Amino acid sequence: MSTHRKEEDLQDRPPLAFTGELQEARHRHLLRESKNNPYPPFPCHKDHPTSKIPLSTKTPSRRSSRSSTRSRRKSKQRERGRKPDAFTNKSQYRLFRQQLYLYIEQNPDIYRNDIEKVQFTLGFFTEGLPAEWAFLFIEKVAKKNEEKIPTPWGTWSEFYQNLR
Numbered sequence: 001m002s003t004h005r006k007e008e009d010l011q012d013r014p015p016l017a018f019t020g021e022l023q024e025a026r027h028r029h030l031l032r033e034s035k036n037n038p039y040p041p042f043p044c045h046k047d048h049p050t051s052k053i054p055l056s057t058k059t060p061s062r063r064s065s066r067s068s069t070r071s072r073r074k075s076k077q078r079e080r081g082r083k084p085d086a087f088t089n090k091s092q093y094r095l096f097r098q099q100l101y102l103y104i105e106q107n108p109d110i111y112r113n114d115i116e117k118v119q120f121t122l123g124f125f126t127e128g129l130p131a132e133w134a135f136l137f138i139e140k141v142a143k144k145n146e147e148k149i150p151t152p153w154g155t156w157s158e159f160y161q162n163l164r
Contacts, residue, residue, distance in 0.1 A: 081106040088127035096124070097163060104156075114156040121159070 084099035085092065104117055111117045125134035144152035153159075 077110050079107055079110060084124055086126045087124045087130045090129055100124070101160075114151075114159070115153045117156045118153050118159045 081103050082099070084096055084103055087093070087096040100121060104111055104120075111120055122134045122138065125131050141152045
């Protein structure tokens with residue numbers, strides 16, 4: 001028996017039957033989607049089954065709405081510009097410093113405070129003398145933390161000046 005429909009079979013069935021199957025498939029899809037969607041579906045017709053789907057009466061707690069807003073805010077932030085190249089050699093110093101300055105200035109919403117800027121920068125000190133300098137700097141920060149110094153990382157301007 002062939003799985004393809006013959007032309008005679010198609011003539012026996014009215015064309016509207018296919019439309020009904022499509023509507024039914026669309027209805028099943030809308031029902032599945034409505035479980036994850038807080039908004040009511042747009043009904044095609046007042047008697048359409050999707051117009052009778054109940055809305056969720058559950059409201060999110062205050063705490064969860066704050067955290068979800070915070071995560072949405074971070075995910076919507078787009079970095080502008082190009083990240084600096086890794087700083088691995090003394091000969092790259094001037095170029096790195098220029099790229100770093102431009103990148104930090106282009107992204108004030110992402111790197112909002114001094115600690116974030118300093119930690120971001122240290123991540124580029126990956127080899128050689130810059131990596132040793134970063135290691136010593138982080139050791140000093142750890143020691144200041146142990147001594148309960150209020151700002152162990154210092155300010156961004158102090159750090160940027162120390163890069164000279």
